[in-house]
Amino acid sequence: MASSRSSQKPPGWGRPLRLLLRLVLMGVGLGIITGSALKLAGPAVQRRDLTLPSWLTPRVKPDQPVQSDSKPAILNPPSSTDTLGRFETKQELTALSKRWEALAAQDPDLQVSAFMLALDDGRYAQLNPDTALPAASAIKTPILLVAIEEIDAGRLSWNEPLTLSKTVVGGGAGWMASKPLGTRFPTYEVATEMIRVSDNTATNLLIERVGGQADLNARFNSLGLSATKVNNWLPDLKGTNTTSARDLARAIALVDTGEALSIRGRDLFREVMGTSVTNRLLPGGLLKGLGGSQGKPDDSLMIKGYRVLNKTGDIGIAYADAGLIELPDGRRAVAAFVVKGPFNDPRSTELIRNMAAAMAPVLKPKPAPPRQR
Template sequence: MALQAPPNSPRTNRRSRRPVRQARLKLPRPFLYPLRLLIVGVGVSACIGTILSAANLRSVPTVTPPDNVTSQQLLSEQVSPPPAPAPLPLKKPLTQLAETTQAAIAADSTLDASLLFVDLDTGEYLDVAGDRPLSAASTIKIPILVAFFEAVDSGKVNLDDSLTLTQEVIGGGSGGMQYKTPGSTYTALYTATEMSVNSDNTATNMITELLGGDAVLNAKFQQWGMTQTQLNNPLPDLEGTNLTSAKDLAHLLARVNQGEILSVRSRDRLFRIMGATSNDRLLPQSLGQGADIVHKTGDIGSIIGDAGIVDLPNGKRYVAAIFVERPYNDPKGKELLHKISRQFYDHMAKKEIIQAPSQPVAPETAPAPTP
C-alpha cells in the first residue's frame, strides 16, 4: 500500500531549493591591489615578530633558586637593606680635655680606659679609644633592655606576659631571682626591671630567651649600628666574652634619647627603669648636686663600666660611656673613672645656663564668676 502525503502537507517547490546568490561588492581595480598588499604585509610582520620574540626568550637565562632557598628568602634578598643609622653628632673634639684625660690614664700603667662623652646639644665630645671593643660585663643589659621595649612596641611582647623561671636560665652573680624556685612565674615587665635595676643575671637570661636568643639580639645590635657589641654567653659571663664599646653604648643611648628606635612611651619607661639603678658607685659619684642620671653599670672585677645620660641643673644634657680596665677589684680603677667623669661634668657645668620656656601658672583657686 503506497503512503500518501498528509492532506495539508505543502508541495515542495524545486525552485526554492536552489541557493540564492548574494550580490558581491566589487571594488574598483585601483583599490583592490593595494588592499591585497596591505593584508600580505600585516601577515609577514606578524610572522617576523613571533620569530624575534622566540629568539629573545631563548637568550634570557633561566634562574632556578637552590633547593634550600625559600621564596621568602629570595624576596628578602631583593629588598634593599635599611639605611645605616645616623652616627652621633660629633662636631667638635675637646682637644685640651682629651690631653688632660690621656695624661690621667697614663699616670698609672696598671690602668687603661676607653670612653666617649658627647654634649647632645652642641656635639662637643671627648673620645679616648671609644671604639675599642671590651668586655661588656652588665652594660650588655642596656641594648637588651632597648630590644625588649622595641619588641613591646611591635606587639611581639606584652608587658604582662607571664615568664616561667627554668633551671636552664638561672645564673649566678648579681640578682635574687637565682634563688627562686624553678617554675615560678613573673611578668615580662618585672623581669626586665630586675635585669636593669638590680642587674639580675637570671632575669637577663630570661629576657634574652624571650627575645629569641643571642643570634636574634646580635642581629638587632648590628641593625642599630652597634658594630662592636656581641652577646656570646649567658650571664654572668665572668670570662668577659660578651663585648661592646663605649662608642656603641653612647650611640645607642643618644638615638633612644632623640626618639629613635622606641616609642615615646617605651623610651620614658626605659629611662625610669635606668634611673632607678641600684648601683650608684660609678658615674653618679662624680656628678654635682642637682644632676640627674639614667644609667647602667657593669663590673666583672677586671673591668668596670658605666653608661648613661646626664642632665645638669643648667639644662645641659650629655651622654657618657666609660670603661676602665684594672687589676682585679683594684679601687684605683674606680678613682680614675670618677676623675675622668668629673672633668667632663665640670666642663659642661660651666656652660651657659639654658632657660626653660616660661609656662603659664594655673591659679590656685578658680576665679570668681563674672556677674
C-alpha cells in the same frame, strides 16, 4: 456654535502640575543615579585609577592640609629629631680628651674606653671609644633597648610572663635565681630588676625571650653597636661579652633623641634606667667634679639640678658605667666608660670616677637669659 463653545473646559492647573511632577521625579532619579555612580567610582578615584573632571574635584583652601592616599592629614606636623639632639659628633673637646689620656697614662696597664657627647650641640670627647672590652653588666642597657623595641613592635607585652628555666639561671647579682624553676615573672619585673639590682637571671630571661644570643647580636649590629656582643649567659665572669664606650653611649642616646623607640617606649626605658641603685662611678665622679659631697650622689646631684640615669658593670676584671646626664638648663649628654685591669683593682673604679669628674667643667649649665619685662 454657541453649544460647542460652551462645552470646552478652561485649561486650569492640571498640565503645569503634571509637568512639575515629572521634572521632580527626573531630578530625584538623576540624583540617585549620580550618587550611586560616584559611590562606586570612589575607590577608583582614591587609587587614582580614575580621574574626575575639574568641576567635580573638591576645592581645598590654602590653609587646609591636603590628605594623602594613606596618611591622615596633620595640622601641625611634629618637629624633627634635630630638636631633641642627635647622636652626631661635631666639635671635639680636645682639652677633655687630652685630660682623659693623661689620667689613663698614670696606669698604663689598664685598658680604657671612654666617650662623652653633648646631644644638643655635638661637642664630644673620646679615648679609645671603639675599643671592645668586657662589658660586664653594662651590656644590660642595650639589652633593655632591644626588649623595648620588641614591645614597640607588638611582639612582646610589658606584662607577658617569662618562665624561669634551668638554662637561664645565673649566679651573682639578683634574687630571681633563688626562686623555684617554673616560676613566672612579668616582663616589667624582669626588665626592672635587670637594671635596678643588675639581676643576671632576669637578663638571661630577656636574652632568651628576644630570640637568643645570635638574634640579639644581629639586633645590636642593626642599631650600630658594632662592638657589643653577647657570647655567654650572664654573669660572664670571664668577660667574653663585649662592648665599647661609644656603643654604650649610643644605645642610650638613640632612645633619648627619638631615633629609636616610640615615645611610650622611651618613657619605659627611662623609668627602668632610673631605678638603678648603683651610683658611685659616673654619678659619683660627676658630683666630685662639681665640688659636691660624696654622701648620696643622686640626691646631691638633684640639688644642683643634675640627674644621671646610669647602669654600671662589675666583674672584677672589668668595670663600666654609662648614662644619660640631664643638665640644669635642660640640655643633655651621654657618657660611658669601660676599664679592664687586674681583678678587683681599685684603680679601675677610681679612674672612671676621675674621668667623670673631668667632664664637670664642660657640663655646666648656661646662664639663664634675663627675663623680658
